[in-house]
Amino acid sequence: MYILGLIFLLLIVYVAIIYLFFPQQVLNFNYKIFQWKAGLTKKSITIDDYEVTYYDGGHGENLILIHGFSDSKASFLQVAKWLTKKYRVILPEVPGFGITARDKNRRYGIRDQVVFFHKMFEKLQVKEFHLGGNSMGGHISAAYTLQYPEQVKSLLLLNAAGVTVIDGLPYQPAPKPVETMEELNEYMTYLFVERPFMPGSVQRLFIENSQKNFEWLNHMRKEIREGKDIILNERVPQIKQQTLILWGDSDRVVVPQVGERYHKLLPNSQLKVMKNCAHVPQYERPQETSEILLAFLQEIK
Template identity: 30%
Template sequence: MSILITVIAIVAGLLLFDRLLPATSARLALQLERRRAGLTLAEVTLPGCSMPYLHGGPADAPVLVLVHGFGGDKDNFTRIAGFLTPHYRVICPDLPGFGDANRDPAASYGMGDQVERLRVFLDQLGLERVHLGGNSMGGFISAQFSAAYPARVASLWLLDAAGTAAAQDTLLLKRYLESGDMPLLLRRQQDFAVLVRSTTHRPPYIPWSLRTILAQRAIRDYPLHSRIMQQLTTSPLLETQYQALATPCLIVWGKQDQILNPAGAYSFQALFPHNQLQLMEGIGHLPMIEAPKRSAADYLAFRKTLA
């Protein structure tokens, strides 16, 4: 009985700490997640902006760069990174305008602009050729980077990627184009619950403190992110610019994705004929968060076929 009382007291104390000091609690939770995944924090300074990034894994291993989606940040890949750092040198940057990167209201954030920032980021790290992956908007950027700089991309990993007409044919995006309303754009604290329901099929546990801090950041970013969303949805689609791209590609899509249409997977198959496709039952828009172990296993299997 005394052990049970002690456990209850510890849990109650942690919950109270989480509520009373959300910024500190969220920072500690992220630090713990990163440590478990074998990731450490660093930063690269680019002309006009900075890009913090997480990195881990053997220094001499093949490099895997993972690019987050709209409204996300480098920690979108922290949970899955723990299954990848034993095999690869994993690098997860914050794109300018997101996460802990700087925000320049006067800058342009179209997909081509972000592709060029990613190129300079890789140049600064001295990375000539990498394996590249991305989720949602990050998938759009990664695919366009591969098309623009094919010699620099050994393989692609696209997780519910934006960038094709089929992918962007959803009720949520149609409503956004008609009204400007979008779950990824937060005006109020309570909108965070809508964001989680829209992007995941079975919402993962997120501490109250982290939910609070992420919601507050998104609310502050609403003006800038509204403009970035407009640039994202009006950027030229990939199929209007490229065809039959040679980069080997693993295409992953959650069958219950509400943000981007799973039919987009087939449009990416047409763009990247050398591909493998994984449609994930019971998964929404964020496979790397909703099913990190399974998603990592599929990626490791894909990489073995390349070898």
């Protein structure tokens, strides 16, 4: 009994050390669990000498979901748990984000990402698919649908950028990185209504990454501002696909009026508003988000 107790104590100490001092490993472990629950496999593909990773799994019609600015392919992992039961789900990393290479000789505007993904989907031999994304990912999805309408069976826009309701360009540079716990708390309050639990070590990792990635992310914002397809207001009415517009009513990043503008401009769209939810419903309320997506997709003829 003494030996078993000692082993158990050592195990607790080991887990505590990992939890406190190796936050990235804790996050990676959580991603692995979400990936396993969704039945997804992590894969990689190289397009024009540029490698990206993506998750792929499930059976049925193809469903591609693209993450938002400064996010990663893990964005829709929790939602995928329900989606892969009826669809083949592909979650790609957007070039310039996640673990992809940061090459300042490449172009990262919205149109550039569209062209890259077109080549990627061709190489994967994915000819037709339902396409969607959150924030910038929704922006890319709308631009892709305009560029390659014959491939897109339906469009899903979750708190998507891409159209404007005020003058001026979106994707303006951030004035400073998050540097303190107080600033992190303000940022999380800005991003969520119901904040996810983050242990102190993960919060410190977030602050560290905010400072480390600050210059690069502002470079990416500049790329988008100066690239093609930055504002889609005039072209969006050309989209004929059935479109789901899903918005959190408390979004302060891409305000709900943008969702209303999308709904007004898109001739074949429906607008769903999630109460007491903010900018990233796939994180904040993954099951409810998946239920709304599935209900919409089941209506597609």
